[in-house]
Amino acid sequence: MSILKCPFCSSHSQNIGFSLSFRGIHRYVFCGCGASGPVAKGKSEAISAWNSRMQVFFYDPETINSPGERKRTKAYIESLTQDGFTVVTIPCHSNEQEPTK
Incomplete structure (x- = not known):
């Protein structure tokens, strides 16, 4: 399983770290920029958690x-999708739309 690039600095050089506590050894993915993913029980779970981006x-x-x-929104959605984020679209409410001229 490959690790996705960092959503903050776009680096591809992440590492697997571990923490030791009374609950045992836990793994996590971290990046040189300081970003780190959630703690998980194993390496594959840590990678999966890192790769699971939040929904936008x-x-x-x-x-x-x-x-x-419309053009800016399409470009931003495409960029986030390429970075591994899950984009969810919802209809624009009529009271939030700019009036057409």
Whole structure:
């Protein structure tokens, strides 16, 4: 299982660390920039936790009236998807849309 790049610095040089406590040895993925993933029981679980990015919610670009905002939203969604984030789109509410001219 490969480790995804760091969502903060875009580095591909992550390592597996471990912590020792009265509960036993736990593993985690960490990056040189200081980012670290959740603690897990094993190496594969730590990598899976690191690779599991949080969900990010955006307005569905097709429901945004402003052409400029629609274009920016599409580009941002594409960038986040390439970085491994899970993008969830929701319809833009009519009261939050810019009026069309």
